[in-house]
Amino acid sequence: MQDKQFMRETLFEGAEAFKAGRMNRRSFLTLCAMAGVASSAVMVGDAEAAANEIVMWNWGGQSEECHGNAIGKPFEEATGMPLRFDTSGPLQGKIREMVDSGNVTADVCDGDLFDAIALGPSGHLEAIDYDVVDKAKTLPNYAVEHGVSIILYGYAFVYDTEAYGDTPPNSWADFFDTAKFPGKRSLYKWANGSLEAALMADGVSKDELYPLDMDRALAKLVAMKDDSLYWGSGSEAHSMVVNGEVSMGMVWQNRGRNIEIDTDDRYKLVMNEALAMPGAYIVPKGNPAGREAIMKFIATAQDPAAQLQLLECLGMTPSNPEAFAMIPEDQQPYAITSAMNIDNVAFNDPVWWGENGGDAVNAFLEAIS
Amino acid sequence: MIDSLRKHVSPGWVLVAPFLMLVVVLYLGPILNILWLSLTDPEPGLQNYQKLYTNDTLLRIIWTTFRICLITTIISVAFGYSIAYAMVHAHKKRQKLMLTLLLVSFWISILVRTFSWLMLLGHNGLLNNALETLNIISEPVAFVRNELGVLIGMVHYMVPYAVLPLLVNMQTLDTRVMSASRNLGATGSQTFFRIYLPLTKPGIVAACLLVFILSLGFYVTPAILGGGKVLMVAEYISVQLLVTLKWGTAAMLAALMLFGVLALLYIMSKFMKLSTVFGGSTS
Amino acid sequence: MVGGNNAQGSLQLKKLQKKFGSFVAVDDVDLEIQQGEFLTLLGPSGSGKTTLLMMIAGFLDITSGDIELDGLSIANVPAEKRNFGMVFQGYALFPHMTVRENISYALDVRKRPKAEISARVDEMLDLVQLHEFGERKPGQLSGGQQQRVALARALCFAPPVLLLDEPLGALDKKLRVEVQEQLKDIHRRVGTTFVYVTHDQEEALSMSDRIVIMQDGAIEQVGTPQELYEKPETKFAASFLGKSNFLNLKDGLHALRPEKIDIHPAGQGDVTARATGTIRSITYFGSVQKFMVSVEGDEELEVDVDSWRNRYPLKEGQAVDLTWEDRATVKLRNG
Ligand SMILES: Nc1ncnc2c1ncn2[C@@H]1O[C@H](COP(=O)(O)OP(=O)(O)OP(=O)(O)O)[C@@H](O)[C@H]1O
Numbered sequence: 001m002q003d004k005q006f007m008r009e010t011l012f013e014g015a016e017a018f019k020a021g022r023m024n025r026r027s028f029l030t031l032c033a034m035a036g037v038a039s040s041a042v043m044v045g046d047a048e049a050a051a052n053e054i055v056m057w058n059w060g061g062q063s064e065e066c067h068g069n070a071i072g073k074p075f076e077e078a079t080g081m082p083l084r085f086d087t088s089g090p091l092q093g094k095i096r097e098m099v100d101s102g103n104v105t106a107d108v109c110d111g112d113l114f115d116a117i118a119l120g121p122s123g124h125l126e127a128i129d130y131d132v133v134d135k136a137k138t139l140p141n142y143a144v145e146h147g148v149s150i151i152l153y154g155y156a157f158v159y160d161t162e163a164y165g166d167t168p169p170n171s172w173a174d175f176f177d178t179a180k181f182p183g184k185r186s187l188y189k190w191a192n193g194s195l196e197a198a199l200m201a202d203g204v205s206k207d208e209l210y211p212l213d214m215d216r217a218l219a220k221l222v223a224m225k226d227d228s229l230y231w232g233s234g235s236e237a238h239s240m241v242v243n244g245e246v247s248m249g250m251v252w253q254n255r256g257r258n259i260e261i262d263t264d265d266r267y268k269l270v271m272n273e274a275l276a277m278p279g280a281y282i283v284p285k286g287n288p289a290g291r292e293a294i295m296k297f298i299a300t301a302q303d304p305a306a307q308l309q310l311l312e313c314l315g316m317t318p319s320n321p322e323a324f325a326m327i328p329e330d331q332q333p334y335a336i337t338s339a340m341n342i343d344n345v346a347f348n349d350p351v352w353w354g355e356n357g358g359d360a361v362n363a364f365l366e367a368i369s
Numbered sequence: 370m371i372d373s374l375r376k377h378v379s380p381g382w383v384l385v386a387p388f389l390m391l392v393v394v395l396y397l398g399p400i401l402n403i404l405w406l407s408l409t410d411p412e413p414g415l416q417n418y419q420k421l422y423t424n425d426t427l428l429r430i431i432w433t434t435f436r437i438c439l440i441t442t443i444i445s446v447a448f449g450y451s452i453a454y455a456m457v458h459a460h461k462k463r464q465k466l467m468l469t470l471l472l473v474s475f476w477i478s479i480l481v482r483t484f485s486w487l488m489l490l491g492h493n494g495l496l497n498n499a500l501e502t503l504n505i506i507s508e509p510v511a512f513v514r515n516e517l518g519v520l521i522g523m524v525h526y527m528v529p530y531a532v533l534p535l536l537v538n539m540q541t542l543d544t545r546v547m548s549a550s551r552n553l554g555a556t557g558s559q560t561f562f563r564i565y566l567p568l569t570k571p572g573i574v575a576a577c578l579l580v581f582i583l584s585l586g587f588y589v590t591p592a593i594l595g596g597g598k599v600l601m602v603a604e605y606i607s608v609q610l611l612v613t614l615k616w617g618t619a620a621m622l623a624a625l626m627l628f629g630v631l632a633l634l635y636i637m638s639k640f641m642k643l644s645t646v647f648g649g650s651t652s
Numbered sequence: 653m654v655g656g657n658n659a660q661g662s663l664q665l666k667k668l669q670k671k672f673g674s675f676v677a678v679d680d681v682d683l684e685i686q687q688g689e690f691l692t693l694l695g696p697s698g699s700g701k702t703t704l705l706m707m708i709a710g711f712l713d714i715t716s717g718d719i720e721l722d723g724l725s726i727a728n729v730p731a732e733k734r735n736f737g738m739v740f741q742g743y744a745l746f747p748h749m750t751v752r753e754n755i756s757y758a759l760d761v762r763k764r765p766k767a768e769i770s771a772r773v774d775e776m777l778d779l780v781q782l783h784e785f786g787e788r789k790p791g792q793l794s795g796g797q798q799q800r801v802a803l804a805r806a807l808c809f810a811p812p813v814l815l816l817d818e819p820l821g822a823l824d825k826k827l828r829v830e831v832q833e834q835l836k837d838i839h840r841r842v843g844t845t846f847v848y849v850t851h852d853q854e855e856a857l858s859m860s861d862r863i864v865i866m867q868d869g870a871i872e873q874v875g876t877p878q879e880l881y882e883k884p885e886t887k888f889a890a891s892f893l894g895k896s897n898f899l900n901l902k903d904g905l906h907a908l909r910p911e912k913i914d915i916h917p918a919g920q921g922d923v924t925a926r927a928t929g930t931i932r933s934i935t936y937f938g939s940v941q942k943f944m945v946s947v948e949g950d951e952e953l954e955v956d957v958d959s960w961r962n963r964y965p966l967k968e969g970q971a972v973d974l975t976w977e978d979r980a981t982v983k984l985r986n987g
């Protein structure tokens with residue numbers, strides 16, 4: 001479903017740049033044409049793994065450059081192995097299919113930690129070698145048998161200051177209160193974040209979210225369904241907000257900063273009760289570069305300097321506690337683990353999601369469609 | 370032995386046999402695989418198919434899909450019919466231009482179209498802005514991010530597909546038959562409804578089948594223009610494959626769509642010779 | 653009258669012209685067509701016959717001139733209001749309708765009562781002798797049967813004028829002759845004005861009350877078959893309808909039909925020879941024998957003689973005298 005995510009994002013960014021006057025008409029049209037031509041090429045996957053290089057499977061876009069600079073460069077200097085990318089998006093189904101087919105072409109997936117729980121027991125992933133990778137260099141629950149969290153991202157929301165400037169919303173309860181804060185809302189389409197937000201809005205403490213009370217969460221979501229839109233990609237979330245389609249929108253927190261900048265602070269990000277998601281490195285079983293090399297690569301990514309560089313470049317928050325204190329001041333309002341946010345955010349339970357995610361997504365889709 | 374084979378098997382079959390085998394392997398293989406998966410994942414049995422009875426969501430998604438595809442088909446074929454009619458009756462030069470434009474539209478990627486619609490009809494889109502500036506509306510109209518948006522996007526994509534079979538059909542009609550009708554005293558609309566429309570029925574049926582079957586596979590357009598609330602079978606299958614890892618459910622739905630289409634063709638064949646629909650002679 | 657049309661069926665074409673761009677397809681045609689007449693438009697391919705017929709039917713606009721029905725202009729009446737029957741080249745039957753539905757169409761669209769339609773269709777099926785084929789589709793009929801359905805369909809609403817564009821063109825020779833008889837018979841019975849297009853001269857001669865010979869969009873000559881055969885006015889008319897020899901005499905060009913020449917062995921003629929020559933070839937056609945005779949000045953004359961009445965045993969290479977009566981030659985206009 002997200003085969004074309006990269007093109008989608010590229011186009012969206014282009015469209016926004018075009019609207020904001022940062023791109024002229026001709027280059028936007030060229031971009032459109034290229035997207036039309038290139039979307040099929042992108043699906044094929046842009047890298048084939050070989051033993052003397054590391055292939056990272058991710059979603060492309062900026063993260064290619066950022067991961068390249070932050071982790072790829074130091075790793076290549078240390079080992080001589082370059083980092084390359086397959087940007088077709090490491091969804092669980094694709095990882096499973098790749099391993100089942102016996103033709104594994106990726107060494108590490110930039111995925112979610114719950115993917116490690118879902119795919120690990122069925123033998124689709126390599127176990128993390130915690131002699132090489134350091135459990136202490138991530139949050140306590142975020143180093144599991146088949147995956148380790150490198151960065152955190154989060155589900156937060158932005159609101160329109162022109163609509164709610166006087167009494168700004170500050171919690172998911174406000175977000176779901178369309179009587180007090182009239183207007184449209186946008187939520188994530190594949191359930192995670194949306195379910196937790198609904199429960200927090202309904203009064204569940206942020207530390208007692210799991211196991212999720214699905215019925216309660218869905219009831220809350222359905223109550224607001226008529227006022228809700230649902231997005232499937234970060235750029236879609238972004239455009240729903242900046243185009244004025246919604247007056248409050250759930251976004252990935254790193255997007256929140258871009259939105260504030262793009263709209264000259266008309267939209268403000270609320271980090272209170274944001275749901276922290278452990279982004280993780282997971283390794284498909286039988287990766288071409290071998291287990292030893294990839295574990296070294298993962299260890300490189302735990303380095304605070306690399307993580308801070310990712311923060312600067314992508315807005316992804318370090319998961320290594322050593323780095324928390326080093327988060328620069330201008331990033332602190334947006335970073336999940338900065339001193340000002342870390343006690344106010346909720347933390348995702350990858351085990352619950354890994355075990356129940358499939359059913360949760362289906363129940364969620366059932367409720368919103 | 371070889372000789373007797375030669376007597377009974379025409380040499381043409383021998384020539385095409387390798388390709389035929391290839392086609393069988395390439396087409397039948399995946400289909401059998403899907404059937405197999407739908408009966409064995411996560412465990413052997415019919416439980417994937419039982420979900421059709423026990424799971425209201427699946428039925429609702431199938432119904433949504435069917436409804437949207439049907440409406441898309443009707444509107445696309447209606448538009449396609451008018452366009453094909455205009456093309457057939459235009460001057461030669463203009464006809465070429467129209468055909469070129471039609472074919473060019475096949476090259477525009479579905480993503481580009483979908484986002485163009487967002488820019489045109491979105492909350493802050495060209496149309497809403499224009500209408501607001503002209504004081505025709507005070508609040509933006511929700512053209513997209515709902516079922517209407519999905520229909521607009523799908524119809525736009527499907528119209529050229531509807532035109533082609535109709536165009537072929539209309540071009541082969543004997544125009545003297547229409548003259549004969551007028552000569553016998555029929556008005557323009559009588560001629561259209563009694564002669565032209567029945568004679569273009571094979572084209573209409575072909576266009577409907579083509580558009581309907583292609584529509585069944587849509588998911589980019591519904592996903593984006595539907596605002597996440599219009600869930601169609603193709604997108605649901607893709608979620609089950611990629612996100613929730615319920616491959617059995619996905620395979621069951623894929624098999625269901627396949628057999629649905631085959632059943633549709635079978636029912637059509639009861640009513641008319643399919644060969645006339647797919648370009649055979651009309652008499 | 654079933655067609656609900658009180659027209660008598662006489663047509664007047666006045667200085668009728670049709671141009672396609674700068675090309676003149678029909679050129680200043682003046683013609684009176686009598687009520688109930690069987691009039692044939694005869695001419696080679698491309699001479700403008702179909703174009704003229706289509707203007708009468710109303711499918712082609714007139715460039716200049718006028719068409720009148722019983723003295724009233726119909727130039728601005730659309731095709732569907734003219735109430736003219738038409739049998740198209742290739743018939744143009746409705747392939748999705750049965751024979752009955754084809755025939756009843758004109759009455760259906762006029763919303764006639766069911767009983768009347770049914771009776772009239774039966775009458776038509778009798779007329780064209782297709783009663784047992786009523787429920788068939790056109791695709792299941794032979795060419796001759798289709799032709800008759802087209803005729804019945806065009807006559808069903810009793811039009812004052814029936815236009816036929818080479819209705820027998822697709823039939824084989826034997827069937828043609830048969831259907832010619834039937835057509836002629838039907839014409840006699842319905843009394844409708846027939847305007848009939850053909851490029852087959854025998855068909856024109858045997859069926860028509862009058863024939864219009866056309867060339868290059870213009871009328872060459874109009875007359876009864878006899879008039880045209882016996883008194884052709886132009887070289888084209890003389891050669892297109894029947895065969896003719898041409899003689900360049902002092903007062904101009906004359907036509908001389910081959911069967912009007914008598915042939916004798918040299919010196920045996922009982923009248924003074926009009927021409928002398930030698931037989932170049934003899935062809936035997938059963939009832940007639942054709943002699944090609946070389947006469948002075950490189951010319952060749954064709955002589956047709958009744959086999960039965962030929963008194964002489966003539967051989968190729970033999971010297972002969974040719975004779976004819978004065979009234980046998982016709983002086984031509986534009987010789
Ligand atoms: N639509 C048209 N545009 C241009 N020229 C035309 C058109 N229709 C006919 N013509 C020309 O007009 C002339 C007369 O055509 P018409 O069809 O009347 O001939 P016809 O006598 O019926 O010939 P045939 O015996 O072959 O049917 C021809 O030279 C033809 O090429």
Ligand SMILES: [Mg+2]
Nearest residue numbers: 701702703817
């Ligand atoms: Mg003709």
